[in-house]
Amino acid sequence: MAQFRRGIRKPGMMEALAQLATRPGWWRDVLSDKSLVIGVRDDYLNVYWRGQSIFKVEMKHGQIVATTHPKYLLDPDLSGQVTLDTESGTFALDGLNALTRTYVPDGTLPKLKRAAGLFAGDEKAGVQAIVNANANVVDVEIAFPAEAGSRRVPRIDIATFDDAETSVKLMFWEAKMLGNPELRSSGEKTIVRQIETYRTRLEQQVSPVIDSYALIAHNLVALAHMSEGARAVAPVVRKVAEGAALTLSSPPDVRLIVYGFDKDQRDGAWKKLLADNAEQFKGIEILARGNPGDIRL
Numbered sequence: 001m002a003q004f005r006r007g008i009r010k011p012g013m014m015e016a017l018a019q020l021a022t023r024p025g026w027w028r029d030v031l032s033d034k035s036l037v038i039g040v041r042d043d044y045l046n047v048y049w050r051g052q053s054i055f056k057v058e059m060k061h062g063q064i065v066a067t068t069h070p071k072y073l074l075d076p077d078l079s080g081q082v083t084l085d086t087e088s089g090t091f092a093l094d095g096l097n098a099l100t101r102t103y104v105p106d107g108t109l110p111k112l113k114r115a116a117g118l119f120a121g122d123e124k125a126g127v128q129a130i131v132n133a134n135a136n137v138v139d140v141e142i143a144f145p146a147e148a149g150s151r152r153v154p155r156i157d158i159a160t161f162d163d164a165e166t167s168v169k170l171m172f173w174e175a176k177m178l179g180n181p182e183l184r185s186s187g188e189k190t191i192v193r194q195i196e197t198y199r200t201r202l203e204q205q206v207s208p209v210i211d212s213y214a215l216i217a218h219n220l221v222a223l224a225h226m227s228e229g230a231r232a233v234a235p236v237v238r239k240v241a242e243g244a245a246l247t248l249s250s251p252p253d254v255r256l257i258v259y260g261f262d263k264d265q266r267d268g269a270w271k272k273l274l275a276d277n278a279e280q281f282k283g284i285e286i287l288a289r290g291n292p293g294d295i296r297l
Helices: 013-020 026-032 108-117 122-132 191-204 206-226 235-241 263-276
Strands: 037-040 044-049 052-060 063-067 137-143 155-163 168-177 254-259 286-289
Touching: 013 026, 013 052, 013 063, 013 206, 026 052, 026 063, 026 108, 037 122, 037 137, 037 206, 044 108, 044 137, 052 108, 122 137, 122 155, 122 168, 122 254, 137 206, 155 206, 155 235, 155 254, 168 191, 168 206, 168 235, 191 206, 191 254, 206 235, 263 286
Parallel strands: 168 254, 254 286
Antiparallel strands: 037 044, 044 052, 052 063, 137 155, 155 168
């Protein structure tokens, strides 16, 4: 199994990003938009909006390179109908400028977000709300290495730092809407099996995970600094960046968040789900709130 590895280690990359942040453009816009989530990967960054990575940022040959998916470049302001030639099967696209071709500072990023939002489901939008409401979140969309011979990549939603006075505790969270069938199903896709898998992967790589998130704390502080106040890091993140010990409990602390329900659903479907699955949910700490924006980790 490959080693878990996160953090920007590549010489000169953070310095190049800091220099790029001094000029108007896409990177300054990203840093200024607090709603965007910057995920630190293995020598690259993913910039997320509602679970969609609208930028991948890396360094190649000494230069910062950003890429995005063409689907996010579709102009969300398009309107009207496109004629289909029913004989040839050809759409009349001549003269239709459907794609955003030039990045304009202070103008293009909102269009990319609107386009990306078309591909985001309610569950990912809920995760976005949770992340935006909790400054101690340090990572999202966390992929663990697949086992040898397997292409399956376990992926958990959120990582946070929790202040434990003399140290800082690393915690992980899987987020599900109440309507997600994985809360009710049996077999490989059940939430219980997912959390067991996350705990196993974390136990297999305790040191690399801790080392990675200690470096991520440094990276997040650097990103906040180059944003010139637009982004802030939680005191607990700065504490790790300044040398506080980062710990991972045994077994690793992986918890479940459930959201996306009203009062009637809480008193009905949610209470019934808990009662019906009391045995399998045993040993899993669950945080449930109807509105994901009200969740505090």
